[in-house]
Amino acid sequence: MFEATLKRVFGYEEFRAGQREIIEAVVEGQDVLAIMPTGGGKSLTFQLPSYLKNNGLTIIVSPLLSLIEDQILHIRERGERGVARLTSMESLEEKQEVLNHLKRFRFLYLSPEQLAVPYVTRALANANVQMLVIDEAHCISQWGHEFRPEYARLGELRKQIGSPQCMAVTATAPENVKRDIIEKLALFTPAQFVHSANRPEIRLIVERLEKEEKIGRLKALVRDIPKPAVVYTATRREAEKLSSELEDAMFYHGGMSTEDRRLVQSQFLRDEVPIMVCTSAFGMGVNKDNVRSVIHYQIPATVEAYMQEIGRAGRDGNPAFAVLLYAEGDERIQQFLIDQQYPKDEQIRNAYFEMENGSTLSQLPRLLRMGEDDPVFLLLKQLLAERSLQEAIDWVKDRKRARYRQLGQMMDVALINTCRRAYLLRYFSEEKVDQEDCCDVCGPIVFPETPDLVRKNVTEWKKRLTQIFSFE
């Protein structure tokens, strides 16, 4: 009977590996935590049950507006019209229209921030919500603590809308992230489905270099390595600088306008740009299965981030390459980025002191000489609301220590003299199975000779983009 729906609604003959079990658990009404690879057919596992039960609304919380847009487009393409979204792209009237007619919809996509808007929460509390899906659930752990606080509130919001059945879906989650997801969403003895984190087609390489050697090595590397390739840097400036020094490269980072980002990304997707130099902004929602190589010019902040980023190579199953270029001291930029996200002890003390002496929250930014929309101030505000002075200081200390530990584990990937794949899999509580072409420690990795992609107008585009950005 699952198959009939699969055929009728989605047009597929059979399920892909792992999908059926998840759907069974969903239909039984269990909470679910599913860890499956990108492109593994995640969305089908929460969409198909909706057609089986055929009553009520499925809400999907998604981290990026562009992901929401993509998903909705896909759903509409197969003829489903009962899908809507609530984001900042809609006007107040449009949102009201959707909320007043929730019965018309089968799927509702929104950001966690929208779910936290009181009138949205209220409307959904009064609707027949069948299931709450949290897509890219690792964001709860990755962003919920400080960067996007609404992610940490999803459990509470779930309760407010009547504690519907809940399904968390992601591609990357070690034990501690799983625990975080289960706890923050208050999942009730969830059925867990965990796909292996191993990507045997990706060869793992680390090259330890001196600082001065890196740029030269990168240039040689992108000449020899199979393309399309993604080069990750830690800063926007570095991304721009490297892309100007490499032939056939363009850059991508969060400081660009939406239009420019769309443009550059679609060029890369259409194989018109062989090399993309970018910050961590580039990734989620980039559906490209023929990326052959991912190079890290600077070390990422966590093993999860590293796995997600290298995981963008070789999705078509053909051999792919992950190269990390490491020079001593490269981790400092990540240390800095961690530090600057948290208030200093003295700032915390001052904030608590001011509040005790009768200052109001609105005076506080001025007194502490901070911007009122400074993320550090927002975190401070939250601490004031929830914790005592000592608790706040300890919380920050703990969080920083945890982040430093994560960075340390990532550095170990570069520093160990044992199999890198074994280390990475152990991080995800898995045992390694021996394989050919594993990593640079296990044996030499050779790049195949591959014909380069056709370079269609790359130079032209680059010129135009340089012109656009040079005025900013």
Place this chain on the structure above:
DNA sequence: CGACCAAGATATACATCTTGGTCGGTGCGGTATT
């Protein structure tokens, strides 16, 4: 912390060195100001 840039200092007439300031990731939302 370190990369980068601009202004100033040095020692000598053109370029190099020193000093000081600034900046540094990920995105939602929705408000304000040239």
